[in-house]
Amino acid sequence: MNKKTSFKSLLEILLISTKLGLSSFGGPVAHLGYFHNEYIQRRKWMDEKSYADLVALCQFLPGPASSQVGIGIGVMRAGVLGGIVSFIGFTLPSVIALIVFALILQGLDVADAGWIHGLKIVAVTVVAHAILGMAQKLTPDLKRKTLALFALVATLLWQTAFTQVGVILIAAFLGHLLYKQNNDTEDADLQIPISRGFALICVTLFFGLLILLPILRELTDIHWIAMFDSFYRSGSLVFGGGHVVLPLLEREFVPTEWLSEEAFLAGYGAAQAVPGPLFTFAAYLGAVMAGWKGGLLATVAIFLPAFLLILGTLPFWNLLRRNPKVKGALMGVNAAVVGILISAFYQPIWTSSILAPIDFAFAAILFCMLVYFKLPPWIIVITGAIGGSLMMFI
Template structure:
């Protein structure tokens, strides 16, 4: 009886170590995070095959919330159940949460938004995402029809930059893939087992929608600030489609007009968030700390990530059934191809447009890309090199 428990503890410890390393080194936003995940979980550790990873990314892109965090939770659940998902989430999220709480308590008045080392980390994201795109494109767009779907997704998401554009592109690509590939005999998927019952998943989905309805009601009938804070952060985390950057205007509308914090404090926290690794949603830790101390920071973090957690746990048990169904396979082939186009679109904007300003930036990105792809140096070396190089470039 003790051996399985020991194996579970070993798995949880392994998940925590790996996810913490990613939480300490994954700079560059959600698309870059997927590149880091792909390199660590798929290329290096083989915890999931390429197609399963792409399907999981597609599922998380479709759900509201922080896609990269949901992918990390899903991989953790696959390895060690719900506890594995929680541990994976904590490892990936805690480093930036702790850092941003300290920012709010100690240095929230500092102007770091234009620091050279932050610019260097943005260039690191260029190298990481380019590497991820090349690998995923080779596997997910091997023929002309899927290359055409990727091109369609690329063009449409670049020209139609709205909150629901990615959802629309994914739905259209799923329909196109169904029409084109419904008769295609694909190789069978590697079954990915998620040890979650359908009953538990149904409870999670019910809790997600129940809190979305009940929290505003509780806010109206009580005067407790903690309820109001939880409601604002939970609602913001529930309504974000298209990546973590969309959460910024939602949070701004929730807290600046109410007078809970000033616009200057909000912008200072945004600059701090750009300086730390991990998910952009950890901006909530800074905001909550400014409003109500470190306990407010922890409450805000819990509230904004809870919807993503409930949604991914609520959908994973049905994933294998959907992706193995003959009528769904073609649609998933179309969606996977579209994900490549969406990645390329995000690679251009905002990653490339906010990082590559001068020829020297492009040269530095090429060096970092070569270090990662050809010399196969670990990502943490790339991150340190990017930070140091960005600082040196600021003096040129």
């Protein structure tokens, strides 16, 4: 590809991904539908089978699946730069909107607002639904349910950065032992313009940062390292979409008093109202804690694991899907993540939100609206905010 063609391709990717970033409401599943319509049906950048294989890979990995699919499409269109440009276009609109919202909110007192309590109950509803869906897919048998229980108990009783990483490593080893005879294979034939050497560097960097950042955090008092570690770990442990990152982020920043529960939930409501990936909620959190620079740092930190993993696994996807030992380890990790999320769901989300019978009743109503009536999340958020305000008078 010559320079002129390369620049033209990158510009095309940027324009299309930005259009999607400005218009893609509805969460990761909806995003995949927008991508399919724009990239596959309209522009024929990939065939149906390759797109299905790419989606399967991104569902297989931790991180924001829809963002990883967008990165993967950019990579296959124009290499690593194409992936970066695709990510920027899809993510930047919501990042800018949430950083601006955070800077405006800093001058307001929202501590005693009824609508904030309503948003807390919305968070209970949305995260419970996400975790139930994950548990059905990732812990279908007794062995994986047991691994999830181990992770739940360990992370609930010992709430440290090292506990999460240790539980993940133990679960990977146990999954390798328990499922090494798993011979279920799938076909895949993705053509990737990335060398295996570069991919290995990315995978090594992913695991290296996951292990080294908590150590650096303990050895230093540098605020930026601590922030980067919290966002990076949260981005590394999320399977199944943006909503399940909520309990991990809340546990990292609210109990440590880096920001208030009220500010956290106000930003969550705003994140529901903007297009693009919900992971950009990190931009809001970073901006509340450290201004616009903090917002950009948080965005880089929470998305970096997704970047490293998609770049590091694409060239090895055929091999990974056919290797029962690797699949077994990942099955163990998936189960442990369910337990970690249930633990974080209880403390602090449930304990800070469901304070009285009326709270539980309202949460049940919102849950039914979301799960059974299939109403979009933004309606649930608005209903929660209004309901929380009205509950102040009851």
